Amino acid sequence: MNDDRLVGDLRQVLDDSAAELDELTLAGLKAARLRALDATHARPGYGRWPWLAGALASVIAVALVLTEPEAGRDAEPATMAAVAEPALPVDDLELMSELDFVIWLAETETTL
Amino acid sequence: MAAANRDELNRFLASVERQALRIAEINLGNRDDALDAVQDAMLKLATRYAKRPGSEWKPLFYRILNNRITDTHRQRTRSRKVFQPPRSSFDEDWQPEAQAPASVQPQGQLERRAAMERLDSALAELPMRQRQVFLLRIWEGLDVAQTARAVGCGSGSVKTHLSRAMAALRGKLQENWP
Numbered sequence: 001m002n003d004d005r006l007v008g009d010l011r012q013v014l015d016d017s018a019a020e021l022d023e024l025t026l027a028g029l030k031a032a033r034l035r036a037l038d039a040t041h042a043r044p045g046y047g048r049w050p051w052l053a054g055a056l057a058s059v060i061a062v063a064l065v066l067t068e069p070e071a072g073r074d075a076e077p078a079t080m081a082a083v084a085e086p087a088l089p090v091d092d093l094e095l096m097s098e099l100d101f102v103i104w105l106a107e108t109e110t111t112l
Numbered sequence: 113m114a115a116a117n118r119d120e121l122n123r124f125l126a127s128v129e130r131q132a133l134r135i136a137e138i139n140l141g142n143r144d145d146a147l148d149a150v151q152d153a154m155l156k157l158a159t160r161y162a163k164r165p166g167s168e169w170k171p172l173f174y175r176i177l178n179n180r181i182t183d184t185h186r187q188r189t190r191s192r193k194v195f196q197p198p199r200s201s202f203d204e205d206w207q208p209e210a211q212a213p214a215s216v217q218p219q220g221q222l223e224r225r226a227a228m229e230r231l232d233s234a235l236a237e238l239p240m241r242q243r244q245v246f247l248l249r250i251w252e253g254l255d256v257a258q259t260a261r262a263v264g265c266g267s268g269s270v271k272t273h274l275s276r277a278m279a280a281l282r283g284k285l286q287e288n289w290p
């Protein structure tokens with residue numbers, strides 16, 4: 001069996017398996033899709049209150065400066081990212097891990 | 113989110129949901145876990161990347177889904193669950209779908225189902241990375257660079273994984289492939 005025929009056969013089998021999903025599974029997929037779309041719509045997002053995000057960042061920055069131990073002042077200053085990263089929730093850490101992928105995609109788009 | 117963008121995202125998710133479910137199912141060996149993984153991937157794509165250009169959604173979606181599949185495998189390992197090969201070869205209670213008894217199924221449908229089971233079984237025996245690369249390249253049609261980013265490896269590795277996956281599948285299937 002050559003590769004082209006094998007690939008064609010395997011694609012066909014996989015297509016058939018996707019086309020023959022049962023009604024219950026399809027209903028589950030539809031519900032998941034609608035939930036995702038609703039979540040997009042309902043998500044408050046930081047963009048709605050840019051002043052709030054700015055204010056929060058300022059408060060955190062001031063708090064970090066005020067609470068930093070005196071002995072640490074002479075040490076290498078830590079960047080905001082390095083200070084804040086451990087406190088990020090797991091979801092945000094995942095987002096950070098995908099950022100390089102998003103940047104790569106954007107660069108790919110511009111070079112096409 | 114604008115209505116037009118919502119419609120476009122809805123169309124995109126509807127266009128990939130069946131294949132995504134099967135890819136997750138083949139990788140996780142369980143339809144319920146697969147549905148959870150697809151739901152999470154849809155949710156993350158919609159909440160984080162809905163405003164990205166639509167052309168970026170597909171590789172992003174599969175990147176998220178593959179990460180979710182990998183996380184599930186890690187959780188299973190951590191919880192010391194005995195490794196279960198995907199689907200029918202080990203999960204005897206799980207039924208892919210309500211189906212008529214073999215005696216009343218048309219011959220063509222029986223043959224298709226048998227071919228699916230053979231392919232699922234052969235894919236289940238591949239290393240996870242080879243399986244992911246094969247499904248994204250051959251079935252989903254991502255290019256080499258997109259596949260590399262989606263599974264988190266280099267382009268050269270994608271070609272190697274695909275070549276090995278094809279050789280393994282050819283070996284496993286050639287004897288009893290229709």
